[in-house]
Amino acid sequence: MCGGTAESDFEPFAEETATTVLEKSIFWGATDAKPEVYAAEDVSQATIDLTVEWVNKAISYWGNYGPLEIWIVGSGKEETIALDDKWCEVRTEKDPTWNEQWDCANGDPYESGNGWSPFYRYITDGGAAVSNYIREDIGYYFNALIMSSKYPGPEEEDYKPVVLHEYFHVYQQTNLSIPESPDTDGDWRTSNRNVYFNGGEVQVPFLMEGGAEYMAQYWYSMEPDVDLGYLKRVMEYKAEAINPYLNSGKSLRELGYDEEFNSYDILTWFVAYLIHNTSEETFRVDFWTQIENLGFEKAFETNFGKSADDMINEFDLWVAQPVNLLLEIIP
Numbered sequence: 001m002c003g004g005t006a007e008s009d010f011e012p013f014a015e016e017t018a019t020t021v022l023e024k025s026i027f028w029g030a031t032d033a034k035p036e037v038y039a040a041e042d043v044s045q046a047t048i049d050l051t052v053e054w055v056n057k058a059i060s061y062w063g064n065y066g067p068l069e070i071w072i073v074g075s076g077k078e079e080t081i082a083l084d085d086k087w088c089e090v091r092t093e094k095d096p097t098w099n100e101q102w103d104c105a106n107g108d109p110y111e112s113g114n115g116w117s118p119f120y121r122y123i124t125d126g127g128a129a130v131s132n133y134i135r136e137d138i139g140y141y142f143n144a145l146i147m148s149s150k151y152p153g154p155e156e157e158d159y160k161p162v163v164l165h166e167y168f169h170v171y172q173q174t175n176l177s178i179p180e181s182p183d184t185d186g187d188w189r190t191s192n193r194n195v196y197f198n199g200g201e202v203q204v205p206f207l208m209e210g211g212a213e214y215m216a217q218y219w220y221s222m223e224p225d226v227d228l229g230y231l232k233r234v235m236e237y238k239a240e241a242i243n244p245y246l247n248s249g250k251s252l253r254e255l256g257y258d259e260e261f262n263s264y265d266i267l268t269w270f271v272a273y274l275i276h277n278t279s280e281e282t283f284r285v286d287f288w289t290q291i292e293n294l295g296f297e298k299a300f301e302t303n304f305g306k307s308a309d310d311m312i313n314e315f316d317l318w319v320a321q322p323v324n325l326l327l328e329i330i331p
């Protein structure tokens with residue numbers, strides 16, 4: 001993929017300088033700083049404004065967390081390659097220890113597929129994501145919230161709750177200030193941070209995705225321009241995942257990203273159920289802010305009154321009822 005030697009001429013003097021910078025620049029959590037925005041040249045000002053507007057709404061709902069960079073990808077290959085270059089420029093400027101050879105674009109991901117860049121896949125796959133860069137081996141910690149031009153595109157209503165969903169991931173991740181150890185194998189499922197968020201041995205989307213999706217849709221539904229039946233309509237659609245989930249015989253916490261049904265949808269129903277039994281604030285504020293000190297299992301039990309496994313068993317019985325009864329808990 002990306003050959004070359006890493007250990008070339010790294011002199012002790014340079015190493016010492018890097019360490020000094022590292023100690024001074026590391027920051028993670030609640031902040032007063034505004035997010036920085038970087039957009040490809042083929043992204044319109046209207047799309048930039050829309051994205052910033054909804055990140056700002058998320059900040060007004062849940063607080064300002066960072067450091068946060070917003071990267072907006074368009075559809076053109078040349079423009080995306082230029083954005084890859086901008087990424088590398090920003091990275092190396094903020095972090096002298098950044099591994100330019102491996103963590104900037106390399107190889108030829110666009111044509112041969114052999115190589116990597118932070119943004120190449122968005123012009124074909126679309127979508128949105130948050131990547132957290134909080135690793136012991138880097139000198140500047142940050143979150144990159146990436147939006148693209150399709151699935152959803154900025155002209156779709158979905159674009160707005162998706163921005164909220166992604167920002168909730170920033171909120172989730174910045175509530176855990178323990179950096180990822182560099183000796184993990186680069187697999188997100190085995191990262192020490194992921195263990196905090198999901199608990200158990202099988203590392204899964206579970207409350208990360210269910211939480212982000214329910215919070216995004218719930219808060220979006222309360223915006224003045226959104227019609228009253230919005231959240232029930234969204235949750236009714238998500239109810240299509242219930243039967244395939246129950247038939248799968250899997251526990252909620254074992255579900256991965258590639259199930260035969262939409263795992264996010266059933267996880268969103270689980271979070272709706274948790275909040276119905278406690279409160280939105282218990283879930284969003286108390287639970288997420290106690291994970292770092294208590295760990296996932298204890299934070300869960302403390303806030304929701306039983307273990308995650310017991311709650312999942314209870315949910316499985318509840319969610320097997322007719323959808324119109326389930327929808328009664330949705331505001």
Ligand SMILES: [Zn+2]
Binds near residue numbers: 208
């Ligand atoms: Zn997500």
